[in-house]
Amino acid sequence: MAREVRNRHAARACVFAACACFLFGLTAAAEGKVELEVEDAGGFAGGQVTVNVRMEADPRPSAIAFWLEYDTNNLTFVDAYPGAVVTLAGKDVSWDFPEPGRISFLIFGLNDLRIASGIILSITFAIDDDAQPNDEFDLIGLNYSATGPNAEPIRTEFDNGEIDVLQCFEPAAPTSFVATDGIFGDHIQLSWLPVFGAQSYTILRSTINDPGTGTVIAVTVLPFYSDFSAQGPSFVSTGGGGCGGTTGQSLRYTEYYYWVRAQNICGQSAYTAAESGWRGKSGDAAKAGVTPDALPASVDETTTQFALRLSGGSDILPESIDGSVDSESIAIDSIEWRPAADSNAEGWAIVTLSSPLAADVSITIRVSARNSNGETVDATHTFACDGPLDVAPESTNAKSADEIVVVQAVAPGVPDFVASMGPRYAVSPALPFASPQRVAIPVPDGVEPGEMAPHLYVAGAGWCPAPFVDGWVVPGSLSVADVDGVSCVTFDANYGGLVQLGYLAPPAVPAPSNWAGGLPMAIAVLAILAASALRRSHPTVK
Incomplete structure (x- = not known):
């Protein structure tokens, strides 16, 4: 099946080559460049070795194509795997063997999402049994190209790599397990x-x-x-x-x-x-999927607003919303209705209290409403104030155009997220926003940005990755970007809360139901391999 898919890509490339050349002629080249590098790797004679292809790009491309030349007398191609940044962008990897000792790779998807910098491809080779320690086998890039979402070509450079044959030794035990x-x-x-x-x-x-x-x-x-x-x-x-x-x-x-x-x-x-x-x-x-039934998930001594989720089955009548609290000293000042989607059947009742809660005090809030069918729906939730939010004075604010990601935060009563990378952030307010807000969470040094996904703390469910939280992140908005020189995971959020970055294999972005939207780029990019067969680049010198 994999070979069949690769052959289909090659066939499309041939069919669309003429159209692609015309389209490239009409499309201005994007400023900036894409730098591809084959990272050096070492392996043993008779064993397998995996090499990574890393990309640094500004602007980020939507499609990449290149050939890789290798020594067939000493290396045998085994398999290739897309990097996390490729998966996050919803792209596929296909390959073929246009000539002996040369593999052509195409990274492409029927969407206009861009691919972030990072490891875009891992390629596994088997080393010949007769290879000797200290032998070096070059991996040389040829016919490399990159395009943006509108098929505009981006200047592309390629840095070759090599596979070194190692002297046999036993590996050390793994660490940081x-x-x-x-x-x-x-x-x-x-x-x-x-x-x-x-x-x-x-x-x-x-x-x-x-x-x-x-x-x-x-x-x-x-x-x-x-x-x-x-x-x-x-x-x-x-x-x-x-x-x-x-x-x-x-x-x-x-x-x-x-x-x-x-x-x-x-x-x-x-x-x-x-x-x-x-x-x-x-x-x-x-x-x-998990749908939070109340916000915020963690309450401190400054909290006066709470949101309870209402599901009406049919449109909820905002004028019918009412609420109560189980307290003699605190009353409800107002209740605002905020739909969760285009329909009024789902949404949030935002309750504003007359005063904040005291530390170690809990309060139960109940809201009710009628829907368009005359039925009554309600929601009840108990909020507990665990004490003030502990703000680390030396922490660095996250990057956001609206500065809604305020500061590193440690909230009492919130469990640790052991798979997290980097600090915890408070995205404020921890309530539904009037419109989606762009959030950027800095990625710690030494961590691959494309392998990270934001996790939200949900009361009763714990730390939940973005794809599992219904309605939190706007579909298609999750990406990796540089913000003021800092590598960040960015996304559009519908409401705030406690957020941390953690590892996740992101879901692929589904292809459109027809080719109409992606056809111009498909024509251009799928033709790269066919067009490149008409020219032969000289190997770059590492």
């Missing part, structure tokens, strides 16, 4: 730092902290693994939710112990020390 505690509803995520010289990793699992009782559950070439076979809670709280991250008295979890070792054709390392983890709430709930 962690397993998630209830973060994901349908799996336990394991991760560790890559080990130099490792060709694969073996993972043991047991319900007892004794590696002698463990069984091998996976062998992977990647420095992370998602254990979907782990058993979830034996019964689920009736409080709703679905992303994990919190424990409850009505849930019983299975704790697993894991060990991981590195290996190559020369030998294997010792296993790591045990790392324990457990699966969160129902995977079905997480996959179905």
Whole structure:
């Protein structure tokens, strides 16, 4: 099937070549450039080695094409995998073999999303058994091109790489090994730092902290693994939710112990020390999406506004909305209705109280309304004030045009997000916005931006990745961008709250139901490979 897909791409390239050349002739080149680099890698004779193709781009392209020349006497192509930035942009990778010793790659998708800087492709080769230590095999880029969303060409440069044959040695044991505690509803995520010289990793699992009782559950070439076979809670709280991250008295979890070792054709390392983890709430709930029933999820001593979710089935009549509180000292000043979508059937009742809550005080708010069918719908939620928000004085504000991402925050009573990367941020106000607001969260140094996704803290559900939270992030707005020289994950949010970045394999962006919108770029980009066959670039010198 994969070969069939690649052949279809090649066929389209041939059909559209003439149209593409015409279109390129009418489209002005974009300013800036795209820099592609094959990162050097090392492997052992008789083993496999994976090399990464990294991109630095300004402006960011929507499609990329290049050839890679390699030594077929000593290297055999095995497979290729898209980088996280490619997946995040909803693009596909296809390849073909136009000439012996040359692979043509096309990174393309039927949308106008741009590809962020980062690793765009990982390519695996097998090294010949007769290769000798210190042998070097060049990987040379040819016929490289990049285009923007309107098929405008972007100046492209290519930096060659090489594969070095290493002297055989046993790898060291993995370090920084962690397993998630209830973060994901349908799996336990394991991760560790890559080990130099490792060709694969073996993972043991047991319900007892004794590696002698463990069984091998996976062998992977990647420095992370998602254990979907782990058993979830034996019964689920009736409080709703679905992303994990919190424990409850009505849930019983299975704790697993894991060990991981590195290996190559020369030998294997010792296993790591045990790392324990457990699966969160129902995977079905997480996959179905989580809808917060109240905002904010964390309340401090300054909070006077609260939002309760109302679902009417048919249009809710705003003039019928009423509310009450279980307090003699605090009253409701006003209630504002804010639809969650184009229809009035779903939305938020924003309640403003006469005064804020005191520390360690809870309050129950009830709102009700009638819908267009004359039915009464209501919602009730208890908000607890855990104390003031602890603001780290040395923290750095996140980047936002409206400065709604205010500061690093630690809220009492909010569980830690063990898979997070970087600090926690408060996106204010933690209520539905009148219109979507652009948010930019800085990515910590040394972290691949395209592998990050924002996670929102949802009461009763824990830390939930953006795709699992219904109505939080505007579809198609999640991207990676430089803001004032800082690499950020950016998105349009419909409401605020506590946010952290964490790892997530982002969902692919669905292709349009017809070719009408993407046809001009499809014609131009799919023709790159065919057009490039008419010319031969000289290899660049590394």
